[in-house]
Amino acid sequence: MVRYLSDEWFDEATRLLSGDPTGSPGPNEGLVIQQVVERGSGTEPVTWHVVVGDGVARLARGLHGHPDVTLTCDLATAWEVHQGRLSAQAAFMAGRLRLGGDASALLDGREALASLDDRLAPLRAATVPE
16 A cells, blocks of 8 residues: 555556656646645645646656646545545535636546546555545
8 A cells, every 4th residue: 555645656656657757747748737735734735747648648746837737725635536536526616626727728638637547546546545
């Protein structure tokens, strides 16, 4: 089992998505989705981004210089979405997830994004809360 948002979790997510843990996505490589998980006052948020395009998805920790979309939420919401108990859309509609950037980019990339869910299923099953 791996702890959610731990170094091991990021390593496994990277491996499942790209098989290349040293890959570093750059701008203009496809749809860039950035995630910011706020963990409470006095604690730095956890940030990462995924670049999806041409059948390839790559994950990197940290902020991206030019994300198409940034999703921001608290740790509890991120955990529920990760586990599949809450959809990102439902979290957004409930005011638990904030969206920045070009929302239409998510619609344009929905097929590619759906494949990420399948690729990350083994990690989801092996993850415990932070």
